[in-house]
Amino acid sequence: MAFLTRYVDDDSRPTVGSALRDIVVRAVLPAIALWLVIVGIGKLIEGPLGGLEGESSINKSLQAGRTATWDAVTMVWSHIGNTEIVIGVCVVMVALIWWLTKQWWVAIIPAIAIAIQATVFVLATAVTGRDRPQVEHLDPAPPTSSYPSGHVGASTALYLTLAAMCQRIPNKGLRYVLTVICLVIPLLVAYARLYRGMHHLTDVLVGFLNGIVCAFLAWNYLRRRRKA
Template identity: 70%
Template sequence: MAFLTRYDDDTSSPGIGSAVRDLVVRAVAPAVVLWLAIVGVGLLIRGPLGGLDSEDSISKDVQELRTPTWDTVTKVWSHIGNTEIVIGICVVAVLLVWWRTRQWWVAVVPAIAISLQATVFVIATAVVGRQRPHVPHLDPAPPTSSYPSGHVGASTALWLSFAFLAQRIQQPWLRRLVTVVCIVVPLLVAWARLYRGMHHLTDILVGFANGIACALLAWAYLRRKATGHR
C-alpha cells in the first residue's frame, strides 16, 4: 500500500473506538518521543551548544533587508501562521472534506496534525524557554518563548496535511497546483518570522521538523489494509 493513497486503497469506515486506539498508539505515543527530541535539541542549544546564540548575527543580517514594502508583505505572511487563522482554516477544511467525501476519518487528519503540533510546541517552548533574537520585533511577541517556532510548526502541519489530501484530486494539473501552494505557504511563513525578528534560524528549522512530523503522524494515524477491510 502506498503511503499517499492509503485512504483510497482502503476506504472502509473504522469504528470510533478503533480510531481512537489507533490515534493514541500511532500518533500520540510517537508525538511524545518527538517532544522529547525537540526538548533535547532545545536544551542543547541553550547549554552545550550555546554558541548557536550567535544566530543573532543572522537575524541582524536579515534585518538589513527590511523595507516598508517587505514589512507589509511579510506581515501578511506571518499572520497566516497565527493560531486563530490556522484553526479557522482547519475547521473550514475539515467540514469541506467531510461534506465532499463523507469520510470523517480522513477529514479529521488536518485537525489531528495541528493538535499534535500545538501540544508538542506549547510544552516544549515552556521547558526550553529560549529568548527571541536581539533585534527589533515587527510582530507582537506571544507569551511563548522563541524555540521552536509555533507559527512555522502550525502552518507546516496544516498545509502539509492539505498536500496529502490534495493527492486525491483527479485532475493532474489541479493536484500539482494545490500541492505546490500547500508547500509554499509554510515557507512564506518561515521567511516572514525570520525577517520580522521573531525567531532564530534554528527555531524555524525545528518548527519545520515539528510540523512535518505531526503531519506525517496524522496522515498515518489510522491502520489501513490494502484489501479494503479492517
C-alpha cells in the same frame, strides 16, 4: 499500498472507538518521543551550544534589508501561521473534506495534525527558555519561548496534510497547483518569522521538524489494510 493513497486503497469505515485507539497508539504516543527530541535539542542550544550566537548575524542581516514593502508582505505571511488563522482554515477544510468525501476519518486528519503539533509546541516551550533574537520585533511577541517556532510548526502540520489530500484531486493541473501552494505556504511563514525578528534559524528549523513529523503521524494514524 502507497502511503499517499492509503485512504483510497482502503476506504473502509472505522468505528469511533477504533479510530480513537489508533490516534492514541499511532499518533499521540510517538509524539512523546518527538517532544523529547525537540526538548533535547533545545537544551543543547541553551547549554553546550551556547545559544548558537552565530545565528544572530542572520537576523541582523534581514533587519538591515527591511523595506516598507517587505514589512507589509511579510506581515501577511506571518499572520498565515497565527493560531486563529490556522484553526479557522482547519475547521473550514475539515468541513469541506467531510462534505466532499463523506469520510469523517479522513476529514479529521488536519485537526489531528495541528492538535498534536500544538501540544508538542506548548509543552516544549514550557521547559525551554530561549529569548527572541536581539533585533527589532515587527510582530507582538507571545509569552512563550522563541524555541521552537509555533507559527512554522502549525502551518507545516496543516498544509502538509492538505497537500497529501490534494493527491486525490482527479484534475492533474489543479492537483499540481494546489499541492505547490500548500508546500510553499510554510516556507513563506518561516521566512516572515525570520525577517520580522521573531525567531532564530534553529527555532524555525525545529518548527519544521515538529510540523513535518506531526503531519506524518496524523496521516498515518489509522490502521489500513493492504490490498490483496
